[in-house]
Amino acid sequence: xxxxxxxxxxxxxxxxxxxxxxxxxxxxxxxxxxxxxxxxxxxxxxxxxxxxxxxxxxxxxxxxxxxxxxxxxxxxxxxxxxxxxxxxxxxxxxxxxxxxxxxxxxxxxxxxxxxxxxxxxxxxxxxxxxxxxxxxxxxxxxxxxxxxxxxxxxxxxxxxxxxxxxxxxxxxxxxxxxxxxxxxxxxxxxxxxxxxxxxxxxxxxxxxxxxxxxxxxxxxxxxxxxxxxxxxxxxxxxxxxxxxxxxxxxxxxxxxxxxxxxxxxxxxxxxxxxxxxxxxxxxxxxxxxxxxxxxxxxxx
Amino acid sequence: xxxxxxxxxxxxxxxxxxxxxxxxxxxxxxxxxxxxxxxxxxxxxxxxxxxxxxxxxxxxxxxxxxxxxxxxxxxxxxxxxxxxxxxx
Numbered sequence: 001x002x003x004x005x006x007x008x009x010x011x012x013x014x015x016x017x018x019x020x021x022x023x024x025x026x027x028x029x030x031x032x033x034x035x036x037x038x039x040x041x042x043x044x045x046x047x048x049x050x051x052x053x054x055x056x057x058x059x060x061x062x063x064x065x066x067x068x069x070x071x072x073x074x075x076x077x078x079x080x081x082x083x084x085x086x087x088x089x090x091x092x093x094x095x096x097x098x099x100x101x102x103x104x105x106x107x108x109x110x111x112x113x114x115x116x117x118x119x120x121x122x123x124x125x126x127x128x129x130x131x132x133x134x135x136x137x138x139x140x141x142x143x144x145x146x147x148x149x150x151x152x153x154x155x156x157x158x159x160x161x162x163x164x165x166x167x168x169x170x171x172x173x174x175x176x177x178x179x180x181x182x183x184x185x186x187x188x189x190x191x192x193x194x195x196x197x198x199x200x201x202x203x204x205x206x207x208x209x210x211x212x213x214x215x216x217x218x219x220x221x222x223x224x225x226x227x228x229x230x231x232x233x234x235x236x237x238x239x240x241x242x243x244x245x246x247x248x249x250x251x252x253x254x255x256x257x258x259x260x261x262x263x264x265x266x267x268x269x270x271x272x273x274x275x276x277x278x279x280x281x282x283x284x285x286x287x288x289x290x291x292x293x294x295x296x297x298x299x300x
Numbered sequence: 301x302x303x304x305x306x307x308x309x310x311x312x313x314x315x316x317x318x319x320x321x322x323x324x325x326x327x328x329x330x331x332x333x334x335x336x337x338x339x340x341x342x343x344x345x346x347x348x349x350x351x352x353x354x355x356x357x358x359x360x361x362x363x364x365x366x367x368x369x370x371x372x373x374x375x376x377x378x379x380x381x382x383x384x385x386x387x388x
Binding site for chain 2: 039042043045046049050052053056057147151213214215216217218222223226227230233234237
């Protein structure tokens with residue numbers, strides 16, 4: 001077998017093996033998107049109920065709370081980035097990281113220090129490679145987020161928010177994550193988490209309900225104290241679930257195009273190897289004919 | 301008044317645990333047990349961990365365990381929101 005032919009056959013083999021892997025990953029992601037979407041849907045009643053309760057407190061009472069009041073001066077801002085643990089998901093991690101960079105640029109131009117909280121190994125690797133500091137990291141389980149992790153993140157963020165900025169606390173917190181729009185579109189989104197603005201779902205009292213007076217047990221402050229951290233947790237958990245669904249969707253998309261590309265490579269290399277084989281045969285025939293010619297002319 | 305049903309839903313962080321109609325709901329808040337019938341004034345309370353008992357229209361009872369949550373009552377709609385909740 002000719003050397004050229006052997007090279008092509010090796011390349012075909014390698015493309016076929018790669019295709020097997022990418023096809024398998026595509027199928028796995030496709031099946032996990034369904035589950036991830038179901039989890040987003042399953043957690044909706046909780047976040048809806050919490051949002052309703054928070055907006056009820058916000059609408060029917062006018063209590064000032066430390067988590068909802070804008071600090072007089074903002075010296076330090078925190079950015080929480082939701083990336084993925086594993087690669088091979090197209091632009092998934094790089095697009096949130098790019099968005100986070102733009103946000104940091106903006107915050108720095110307003111004269112604020114920026115500190116980072118990172119979720120996912122890819123974000124950690126990005127910061128590690130550039131030797132940049134981060135306040136806290138969470139890795140593992142970005143594709144199947146647990147509520148405990150959201151709770152942990154919430155606690156850490158609150159603790160840091162409630163500390164004075166002189167002691168290394170922060171005055172505002174932004175989160176950057178991929179929002180799941182559809183199977184083909186996931187957009188990076190920036191949301192300011194703290195101080196809270198409860199605008200969404202603010203209930204306008206209908207005409208037949210003339211501002212019902214809420215009774216709070218034990219009292220408004222305590223209810224708000226308990227409610228707001230839970231609200232933050234549910235926002236974080238929702239962001240994590242959205243990000244997980246986006247991760248699967250974008251991995252599926254990336255792996256699909258990798259499989260398609262492998263298919264194309266295999267076709268191209270098969271053509272080239274057929275060519276090489278044909279020219280080898282042609283060469284052999286002309287060698288034989290040439291040899292026979294030479295023999296018969298030597299006999300005469 | 302008591303015959304008008306209450307819409308009750310019990311939700312935990314990752315799923316809806318139970319929802320349906322009931323005539324009475326008894327829950328344990330931080331200040332003690334409270335029973336709610338239809339026509340109760342709107343309220344928002346912090347739940348202590350413990351049982352939430354729902355009496356259905358046919359007299360049967362459903363018991364749910366809820367920890368770390370809230371109880372909200374509004375227009376005969378009761379929502380029990382808890383980080384951890386489950387039917388017993």
